[in-house]
Amino acid sequence: MSGDKNPSSFTIGNTAQEKGLDYVPECYVVSPSKSSSSGTEKARIPTIVMSRLRMNGNKRSIAIEELSEACRHRGFFQVVNHGISQSILDEALAVAFSFFDLPSEEKLKFYLKNGADKVQFWRVFLKHYAHPLDAWIDSWPHNPPQYREKMGKYCAQIRNVALELMGMVIESLGISPNRLTPQIDRGMQVMAVNCYPPCPKPEMPLGLPPHSDYTCLTIILQSSTGLEILDTDDGNWKMVPELHGVLQVHIGDHFEVMSNGVYKSVVHRATLNSEKTRVSIASLHSLGMDDKMETANELIDERNPKRYKESSFKDFLDFLANNDIADGKHLKFKNIKNFYGFL
Numbered sequence: 630m631s632g633d634k635n636p637s638s639f640t641i642g643n644t645a646q647e648k649g650l651d652y653v654p655e656c657y658v659v660s661p662s663k664s665s666s667s668g669t670e671k672a673r674i675p676t677i678v679m680s681r682l683r684m685n686g687n688k689r690s691i692a693i694e695e696l697s698e699a700c701r702h703r704g705f706f707q708v709v710n711h712g713i714s715q716s717i718l719d720e721a722l723a724v725a726f727s728f729f730d731l732p733s734e735e736k737l738k739f740y741l742k743n744g745a746d747k748v749q750f751w752r753v754f755l756k757h758y759a760h761p762l763d764a765w766i767d768s769w770p771h772n773p774p775q776y777r778e779k780m781g782k783y784c785a786q787i788r789n790v791a792l793e794l795m796g797m798v799i800e801s802l803g804i805s806p807n808r809l810t811p812q813i814d815r816g817m818q819v820m821a822v823n824c825y826p827p828c829p830k831p832e833m834p835l836g837l838p839p840h841s842d843y844t845c846l847t848i849i850l851q852s853s854t855g856l857e858i859l860d861t862d863d864g865n866w867k868m869v870p871e872l873h874g875v876l877q878v879h880i881g882d883h884f885e886v887m888s889n890g891v892y893k894s895v896v897h898r899a900t901l902n903s904e905k906t907r908v909s910i911a912s913l914h915s916l917g918m919d920d921k922m923e924t925a926n927e928l929i930d931e932r933n934p935k936r937y938k939e940s941s942f943k944d945f946l947d948f949l950a951n952n953d954i955a956d957g958k959h960l961k962f963k964n965i966k967n968f969y970g971f972l
Contacts, residue, residue: 646751646826647733657749657834669900672858672867675699677878679790680710682797697801700888704880704895705858707872708794708848713786715874720775721783722852725908727773729753729824739770751834751901753824759784759912760818780820784912787848787876788818791914794878795845802888804925809887812916813845817942821911825855828901836899836907843945844881844915851877851909859896866898883915886937889928918943 645654677699681692699706728736739755758765762785770776795813796806825836836855849856856869856877869877885894899909916922923939 643733644749644753646828647753649826651829653751653828653830653833654749657751659833659835659838669857669866669868672705672860672869674869674877675703675706677706677708678710679708679712679793682793693797693801696797700798700801700880700884700892703858704885704893705869705897706878708790708876708878709874711790711876713783713790713876717779717782717786718850718874720779721850721910722908724773724776724779725822725824725910726852726906728755728770728776728822729906729908731772735772749834750837750899751825751828752836752899753826755820755822757820757822758817759820760788760816780822783850783910784818784820787850787912788914790876791818791846791848791912794848795914798846798880798884798892799887802891802925802928804927808925809916812920813914816845816914816916816920817918819913819915821913823899823909823911825899825901825907825909827903827905829903831901831903834901836901839896839898841894841896842879842881842913843883843942844879844913845883846914847879847881848912848914849877849879849909850912851907853902853905853907855900855902855907856909857898857900859898861893868900881913881915883922886922886940887925889924889933890936891928915942917941 645657675695675698677696678692681688682696683689684692696706736753736755739757740753755770757769759781762781766777766781769780792813795809799808800806823836828834839859851869851871854868854871857866858869859865860867879895879897880892882894884892901907919941921939921941921944924935924937929935
């Protein structure tokens, strides 16, 4: 149809996914080699039991080794016994759904502006900072009325889990878990609240393109399946199952750099379905805007020379401003090869 090739035809509040079109406009269609596939195989996700990481002695040592294996071979794991009540998880998802059910004029106050990307993605989303919570919460949506209270409780507790996990990931590398404590304490927590409406042809567009996260850790809470990770063993996409009360954890680019490539950030994407709306809440944890992540000296020697240059989150934002990430290529490839560079 006229205008379907032009991304500027679908402005915020007037996108194809928000309008509920019964077809997929051409500017949303990705190439067949990069589109979502039906019947995707389920990913085998390592399970980390946080209560075991909190123990002492041999049981904790075994749990730390399991965490190391997950970071080394998958860059992705799921966490159980994390200590966040199911009611807090459910209420965070509920207020997210309620926000996206608001009239467009109310949501537009908080949506970010889309750039003129060549390819559009079947997603609407809200982003806001969450640490320190009292400095940012007044800038969050005040509708629905319980959004700040319910999402705020979730953000505070998920940050505690993230801090604990980040220390354990560092420890699993054989490095002091307190190595980055000051930088992490003053670091950023960014919340990406994503909504993926039903799509009439879910195999044609994507909710989000393949990418890795420029974070230390990203923790995902999802309402239903749709998250896929790239299996580096066979090069195929695998669906992450939705398990009640489970948190999905991504190793981000920061930890790949710090580990000198021992741990790998995971490439992932968001796929769609034709039946129901999916919501995911991503809590992204990184160093401060100007704090530079660099490779740990303990992991550099003659056999393992330094592979990445140091960089800050601000450096990365400057890089994104000058590079199109919506062309279907892996953002991770651009991060590692073009942004960090091999030294």
